[in-house]
Amino acid sequence: MALQIRATLGLAPWDVLNQGVVRHVSLSYGTVTMIIGAAVLLLWIPLRQRPGLGTISNVFVIGLSVDAGLALVPDGRGLPLRLLLLAAGVVLNAVAGGLYIGARFGPGPRDGLMTGFSRRTGRSIRLVRTVIEVTVLAVGWLLGGQVGIGTVVYAFGIGPLVQVFLRLLTVPDRSRDRVVAVSPAAAPERAAAG
Template sequence: MTATSDAPPRQLAALNPIEQLRAGHLPRRLLQLYVGLTLYGASMGLMIQGNLGLDPWDVLHSGITKHLPLSFGAVVIAMSFVVLLAWIPLRQWPGLGTISNAIVIGLVTDLTLATVDRPDELWLRIVFMVAGVVVNALAGALYIGAQFGPGPRDGLMTGLVRRTGLSVRLVRTTIELTVLAIGFLLGGVIGVGTVFYALAIGPLVHLLLPIFTVRLRGQ
């Protein structure tokens, strides 16, 4: 469905983990989920190798790698499960997409870092940065649109919104500024890529998500 279609927009369903598996179109949704998560990890690897700045959570991850003998992907996985602990008081249940997100993205990021060299030329680093952000948006639209539950970090945001009654904008901004500040203090990579990500990711996902949101049974 395109943005100019006369049909009503597809909505993300509020489903528990069992309902997610019973909602239909399972083969297509599983394929879309894991393609999206794989592309997401690859996009993170590109931004890291571009070395022009990372998104707020990855600034935190890169800062942690400077203090612990862990790979970037291992830190991503570990932090995903730390964030999932915060879901407990929020009374949220992780879905298949949540757990897959916590594991697959970190593994693919490390694989990308092991196979894609960091370029010396500035123009190529800019290409890596731009491609990383665009692919990240596409990947996010794919795995979110598969409707298997939010990733750990997005689920933290939506859980806090539900429990506090505060706006999505306020909660998301507060979380991202907090992790950005902590990551910066730990020595994480901040640069023009951080600003570009912040400005571009929202509009890109807004454009792509309706295209890749799978219409579930009963919608």
């Protein structure tokens, strides 16, 4: 997130929203990110999403990390460096999404919204993520957030990239491979039912 902000080529849609909100309040990017993350958790209720350790951690870790990243990473100088910051920001965000969703400790608020809508609608991650990103972008832009080529790259690239990294980085669910012991008394009932 900080890399893309420092690239100054346009923000990711959620960051356009963050920046739009920051323009109207006297809070840091990180603080606004945490507040919006907590608010997004409320949207999980109708989707019947259940938060995990990764969900709650995400709200705080991302907010604190973006403020730290912005303090450490200087603005990009020259177009080649800015393009590198943009590309690194988008790809690293997708890798991070694949890692923490695939670890099965619960997706972050925004990614849980994506996976929840995908599960409830039967639509692909790439489609659902793109629709969410474009919607958030429009609201952020109306609030005064910065839009540019980096916004377009992120909005249309993050969904497919997250899907790729989810396939590559997901921890296998071994619970489906377990052999379930059946008591001898229940065996005839299971055989008749099966």
